[in-house]
């Protein structure tokens with residue numbers, strides 16, 4: 198079969214990154230091999246996100262730019278997948294004349310037949326059927342890229358929480374969990390491919406298996422913890438209302454489970470939380486944070502925030518700031534509220550102006566930047582095991598402090614993460630580094646100092662660790 202070129206681009210969350218790999222996996226038997234050269238591609242797949250208006254705009258502006266490739270090569274197939282595809286369906290065919298296929302978030306496994314049909318008949322197709330169950334869960338386990346040591350594995354799809362601002366339940370469908378055997382098998386295959394760290398994905402992993410009567414999330418973690426040659430397990434996202442005492446205890450107990458939790462709170466004000474339909478209060482959230490730190494004192498905690506939710510007063514925003522000061526997060530993502538079609542909050546009154554949202558966003562980011570800087574500074578001198586992900590370009594302007602620029606050309610800069618998910622860079626003599634013997638190993642790094650968004654340090658041998 199002649200080899201055809203597949204170009205994929207992904208906007209959005211880690212689930213979309215995972216889905217893109219699955220797409221490449223299902224298309225491989227049709228003769229499609231991945232390429233980075235968009236100009237020569239036979240099939241372009243745009244994997245889209247609609248979580249905020251900006252993400253949707255990004256998808257349409259990327260699609261617009263594809264017209265010239267279609268003009269140059271009329272046989273080119275342009276396919277739109279992901280959450281915008283699910284949301285907009287055939288409207289995309291009307292809006293963008295050079296799109297051949299719109300396929301929804303549940304249509305990935307039907308992609309080969311859809312593409313084959315287009316290849317044969319040059320028709321334009323739409324498939325945005327959603328299903329309430331995981332009717333099909335073939336083990337694709339598309340190969341990870343050469344040298345990759347960390348990967349995502351989706352353990353459940355969809356969401357049943359219906360936060361009032363959120364489009365996800367509308368574009369990803371009802372929550373459905375994969376069978377633990379499929380998940381374990383997929384991780385084992387990926388470990389054989391060289392993967393050392395897995396991040397389990399779900400919109401609310403803590404309700405894993407509940408609906409289907411499968412095992413609990415902690416039981417799943419226990420089984421993954423037993424997989425030989427896997428070094429680390431991470432997961433995202435955990436909804437605060439469902440964070441169980443068992444999972445809190447698992448952090449101190451399962452040795453491969455990284456000491457990090459992403460626990461989105463969205464707001465620090467009870468009235469806003471209620472109107473967001475988050476189903477927890479500020480005090481319940483803070484109680485869980487306290488228990489997490491009791492169970493695992495060095496746990497890294499990160500969160501998501503929305504500023505300018507409809508009706509958010511200055512006092513309510515202040516409550517979010519004081520929550521951040523109380524928790525002292527290791528990092529956070531903050532977003533300006535954005536109306537989404539189908540999400541109830543789009544119809545809420547008292548919308549906040551863009552300028553106020555911008556101001557509030559900057560206030561949160563500044564607040565967190567101070568906390569991050571203080572937390573980083575406190576780590577200087579400590580030793581941390583870092584799972585090495587690979588090398589990063591050694592920039593002269595960003596040379597590791599303490600390394601003479603004259604020496605810099607002899608050095609390779611390695612990058613990895615601590616268990617708590619802090620990024621750490623460390624230099625090593627190129628000659629000693631060899632091909633890439635450090636990638637995928639745990640190196641002990643003594644933290645020497647801080648960059649804006651990461652730490653730097655030196656590798657030490659275990660007997661140097663104090």
Ligand code: SAH
Pocket residue numbers: 248249362363364365399400401434435436461463501502503532533534535536537
């Ligand atoms: N399932 C995850 C979040 C998925 S979406 C959870 O419940 O935490 C990722 C983040 O996008 C959310 O945590 C929220 O902070 C943000 N977000 C979602 N909808 C949004 C909207 N309409 N406007 C602004 N931010 C939004």
Ligand code: SF4
Pocket residue numbers: 356357358359360363364365366400401436
């Ligand atoms: Fe959206 Fe809420 Fe579901 Fe997260 S839990 S995906 S924010 S509806």
Ligand code: F3S
Pocket residue numbers: 208209210211212213245246247248279280364365368369
């Ligand atoms: Fe975006 Fe869909 Fe993920 S809307 S954030 S790609 S679930």
